[in-house]
Every structure is written in structure tokens, then in C-alpha cells.
Amino acid sequence: MPAYLDTTPCPTPAWLPEGHSQTIFASRFSSHHHVSFVRERVDTPDGDFIDFDWTAPGFAPGAAVEPGLFARLAAAAGTSTASRNGLVLFHGLEGSSASHYAQAISQHFRARGWTVVVPHFRGCSGEPNRLPRAYHSGDSADIAFMLDTVRQRLPEMRWHATGVSLGGNALLKYLGEAGSSAGWLVAAAGVSAPVDLMAGGRILGTGLINRHVYTHMFLRTLKAKTLQKAQRFPGTIDVIRVANARDLYEFDDAYTAPTHGFRDVNDYWTRASSKPLLADINVPTLVLNARNDPFLPGRYLPDASQASDQVVLHQPEQGGHAGFPTGRFPSNLNWLPQRLAVFFRSGR
Structure with a gap:
């Protein structure tokens, strides 16, 4: 049923x-x-x-x-x-x-x-x-x-x-x-x-409030933490891509996906x-x-x-x-x- x-x-x-x-x-x-x-x-x-x-x-x-x-x-x-x-x-x-x-x-x-x-x-x-x-x-x-x-x-x-x-x-x-x-x-x-990360992730990257309020709020702390990690673990994180990420798609493609065993952001959002x-x-x-x-x-x-x-x-x-x-x-x-x-x- x-x-x-x-x-x-x-x-x-x-x-x-x-x-x-x-x-x-x-x-x-x-x-x-x-x-x-x-x-x-x-x-x-x-x-x-x-x-x-x-x-x-x-x-x-x-x-x-x-x-x-x-x-x-x-x-x-x-x-x-x-x-x-x-x-x-x-x-x-x-x-x-x-x-x-x-x-x-x-x-x-x-x-x-x-x-x-x-x-x-x-x-x-x-x-x-x-x-x-x-x-x-x-x-x-x-x-x-x-x-x-x-x-x-x-x-x-x-x-x-x-x-x-x-x-x-x-x-x-x-x-x-x-x-x-x-x-x-x-x-x-x-x-x-x-529950649909592909849809949700893309939506957070579009629109004035989604992109400039919610996404900005998340990226402010995510990027700071990740760049601090890069200093502790040299060579493990692409700091240029992380620092330049403009939305969660770019951040997850630069850091979250490769660090946690996914091929790329699309693979991550699909499988997760x-x-x-x-x-x-x-x-x-x-x-x-x-x-x-x-x-x-x-x-x-x-x-x-x-x-x-x-x-x-x-x-x-x-x-x-x-x-x-x-x-x-x-x-x-x-x-x-x-x-x-x-x-x-x-x-x-």
C-alpha cells in the first residue's frame, strides 16, 4: 500500500x-x-x-x-x-x-x-x-x-x-x-x-533571496571551515575552487563530493x-x-x-x-x- x-x-x-x-x-x-x-x-x-x-x-x-x-x-x-x-x-x-x-x-x-x-x-x-x-x-x-x-x-x-x-x-x-x-x-x-537534493541544490542557487540570503549564509561558514581545514591538511582540498564557490553546487563540487567519495556534485546529489x-x-x-x-x-x-x-x-x-x-x-x-x-x- x-x-x-x-x-x-x-x-x-x-x-x-x-x-x-x-x-x-x-x-x-x-x-x-x-x-x-x-x-x-x-x-x-x-x-x-x-x-x-x-x-x-x-x-x-x-x-x-x-x-x-x-x-x-x-x-x-x-x-x-x-x-x-x-x-x-x-x-x-x-x-x-x-x-x-x-x-x-x-x-x-x-x-x-x-x-x-x-x-x-x-x-x-x-x-x-x-x-x-x-x-x-x-x-x-x-x-x-x-x-x-x-x-x-x-x-x-x-x-x-x-x-x-x-x-x-x-x-x-x-x-x-x-x-x-x-x-x-x-x-x-x-x-x-x-529529499531531492538535485532539485533543492539548484533552487538554492537561483533567485534573489535563495542565492543572496540562504546560500550566502551557508557558504560563509562552510567556506571558512573548509579553508581552515586546508591549512591543517595541505594538498587535500582545492582551496582556489572552494574560495571562489558562488553557490552550493560549486562548493559541493569542489569539496563535499570529492572529499566524501563521490565522483562530482551530480553524483553526490543523486546518490545522497x-x-x-x-x-x-x-x-x-x-x-x-x-x-x-x-x-x-x-x-x-x-x-x-x-x-x-x-x-x-x-x-x-x-x-x-x-x-x-x-x-x-x-x-x-x-x-x-x-x-x-x-x-x-x-x-x-
Whole structure:
């Protein structure tokens, strides 16, 4: 059977009338609670590290994981149904646990007794990673490592997973590749995931706002990090092409694709896209995309025939990219975590 298609609207404010305003206002001005985390650094098998930011009721945030933290969380998980639930939250391109969506989602679930952990893609936690490589939109191997790490820490937890934007695409790709072996997850969600990277990447390179606001924002930090890597690893990165990249197509062709084992940017964007793998997902999964998302408009979104019967495709007309602002001025970010909670509870 095909996926279930949900077109229920997100009630965005009338004064945020289209995708750009909804995206920008949500990321810059909408109100949300602020969450502090406890950080755990985990070494990877290839000699790098990944930083995991943890939060849960009943422990004080600090600079690093304290002895006995996971024992306390495991003990708390035996006291109520809510505290047995955990959420792994994967951030988007150049995001972190400080991103607006990560803060809003983490606070919502922590306030309801859940343990929440935000693993950072390599180089996104505020400190350069150790290798020439970084992260990419189809990094399902690192998704698998992060999920396995979390599961090892708290094996009795009822784990859920959510990925936003780039993290959503990588999570959905992992779920499609893993099939039934990902069945230990209770449920998952991809939010504003650019499931068609070829379409999304080209769209971000066109138009005044896409090219000069979003692309400029991403390239500012991506290029700075990559050129710093080039100084640490001479001869491994084409610094001229990276420095001169004018959009994500040129940046990914110069650095992301060759560094992470792809022939070129077209090979990367094709092989890393999660859309062809939605039909293979075997875990209850919400795929939430606003049809006015300026990063991937509605005409490129999957239809019900392209996903498995374990997938709910929710495609409201409004919401922007990783935004979904609602309520009175200056709006709030409550709708997105509430939508996730409904799906995790009901499967719809």
C-alpha cells in the first residue's frame, strides 16, 4: 500500500504570507524556550569525534557528561511511561543544538519527561573535527553510528528519531537503507528534508533571496571551515575552487563530493537523495514538508506512490523551511514539536 498523505494546514500568521517570511522570521524572531545541554564527546572508529548534547528532566547542565548520568537516566526511565521515551534529534546544514528548531523541539519533549539528545555532525559543535572530511546530506553511516551510540547508552529507552533539513534527508536515507534492522526505533520523522537534493541544490542557487540570503549564509561558514581545514591538511582540498564557490553546487563540487567519495556534485546529489529510498522505509515515519518551502517547493515533493505504507507524508501549504511559525506576533514555534508528538503518539 502507498503512504498516507496528510494535507492538514499549519496555521501560519496572516502577516507571514509566504515561504521566505515564514522561514526567516521563525529562525530569527519567533519565540521559543532555551535549553541547555550536557555534552558527551564520542570518538569514532576512523579517529574523529562526534559531540552529543543531552538534556532530560532532573539533571543540571554542565560542560561535559558527569559520572553516573546514564545510570540516573536509566533509573528515571523506570519511574513513568514518559521518562522511558527518548528522542534523537539530527540538525540541519551548519546547525547545532542551538538552532531554533532544535531548541523548540528539545524543550517540548524534555518538559514532558523525555530524554533528548542532539548529535552534532562533524565540525558543527563549535570545534573543528580531526579529519579532512566533514559531513554531507547522505551521511547515513554517521547516522547509524550516532543512533547505535545512543542506543548503547540507554538500551531500555523507547527511542524515536527526528531529522531536520539536511539531518532529515540523512535520517530518511538511513531508514530506507536499513529497512527492518532499524525496527528498534519506535518511530521517526524527517522535517523539511530536501529529499531531492538535485532539485533543492539548484533552487538554492537561483533567485534573489535563495542565492543572496540562504546560500550566502551557508557558504560563509562552510567556506571558512573548509579553508581552515586546508591549512591543517595541505594538498587535500582545492582551496582556489572552494574560495571562489558562488553557490552550493560549486562548493559541493569542489569539496563535499570529492572529499566524501563521490565522483562530482551530480553524483553526490543523486546518490545522497532520500526520495528514492522512501519506499523501503520499514519504521513508522513522518515526512513533513511545507509546500511553500523555498528550499524544495511542493512540485518536487514525493507523492503517496513513492513511499512505503509505513510513511505519513504531511504536506501543508504553508510553513516555510524548518519554520512553521504560528500564533500572535512575534509568533512561536510550538506547532512543529506538537505535530511530532501527535505522530509519535498516534502514528498519524
